[in-house]
Amino acid sequence: MRIGPYNQTRSTAKTSRTDKASSGSVTQQAYVSSSAPAQDAASIMGVPEAELTPNVQRALMSLMGEVDQLRKETERLRSRMRDLEALADRDVLLPVLNRRAFLREVSRALALAERHDAPSAIVYIDLNGFKDINDRYGHAAGDAALEHVSALLSAHVRETDAVGRIGGDEFGLVLTLTGLEGAERKAEELVDRIANTPFSHNGTELTVGAAWGAYALQSGHNAEDAMAEADAAMYARKQSMKSAGRA
Numbered sequence: 208m209r210i211g212p213y214n215q216t217r218s219t220a221k222t223s224r225t226d227k228a229s230s231g232s233v234t235q236q237a238y239v240s241s242s243a244p245a246q247d248a249a250s251i252m253g254v255p256e257a258e259l260t261p262n263v264q265r266a267l268m269s270l271m272g273e274v275d276q277l278r279k280e281t282e283r284l285r286s287r288m289r290d291l292e293a294l295a296d297r298d299v300l301l302p303v304l305n306r307r308a309f310l311r312e313v314s315r316a317l318a319l320a321e322r323h324d325a326p327s328a329i330v331y332i333d334l335n336g337f338k339d340i341n342d343r344y345g346h347a348a349g350d351a352a353l354e355h356v357s358a359l360l361s362a363h364v365r366e367t368d369a370v371g372r373i374g375g376d377e378f379g380l381v382l383t384l385t386g387l388e389g390a391e392r393k394a395e396e397l398v399d400r401i402a403n404t405p406f407s408h409n410g411t412e413l414t415v416g417a418a419w420g421a422y423a424l425q426s427g428h429n430a431e432d433a434m435a436e437a438d439a440a441m442y443a444r445k446q447s448m449k450s451a452g453r454a
Contacts, residue, residue, distance in 0.1 A: 304372070310434070316381050317425075320426050321426035327383045330437065331422075332394070335445075340352050344408060352413065353376065356415065367384070368381060379434070420440030
């Protein structure tokens with residue numbers, strides 16, 4: 208019996224099969240590792256793993272790259288839309304809300320008052336002497352006066368408040384969580400600041416005055432009603448100032 212050679216042959220064959228199996232396992236592991244991203248993509252796209260041929264893998268990876276690019280482009284467009292919305296809310300001349308956007312803020316404050324009984328108030332400010340500045344120094348000086356007033360108002364209210372230009376030389380404030388007395392004190396402070404803070408135009412120092420009216424926002428009113436009430440209060444105060452010779 209030729210045990211030696213036979214055993215040797217079986218051993219060699221076994222070793223050969225083991226090496227091949229080991230090699231195949233390593234190759235399979237390498238394939239699985241290298242194709243993991245494609246398999247992830249396949250699971251997302253619902254493609255069976257059996258179809259992950261090299262061509263399919265390349266197609267899926269290309270598709271996932273396009274999807275990622277589309278995602279980035281969508282986010283860029285959303286950011287652009289947010290910028291355009293902000294521009295649509297801004298006054299054409301000043302860095303404050305335009306009338307439409309300001310009325311929206313009044314509506315929000317009214318809703319807050321209705322749902323949570325939270326006090327808020329609106330202040331209506333009308334400039335005195337603005338026409339004289341325009342007539343004497345030109346419209347550029349008038350624009351400078353408006354910019355000066357809008358900057359003062361924006362700098363001396365809270366971030367939760369809103370400032371808007373609601374007419375040619377008329378401004379509005381929404382003072383959140385503020386009752387009528389607090390709004391009146393704030394309005395008086397702002398108007399005094401406007402009158403006592405000169406601005407410069409072409410080397411000339413100018414000042415402008417203002418009259419104000421305040422109205423506490425109440426449930427049951429709409430934004431236009433609230434604006435009309437504040438406007439009426441401002442007009443009454445302005446007439447009183449004229450009668451006293453202070454306008």
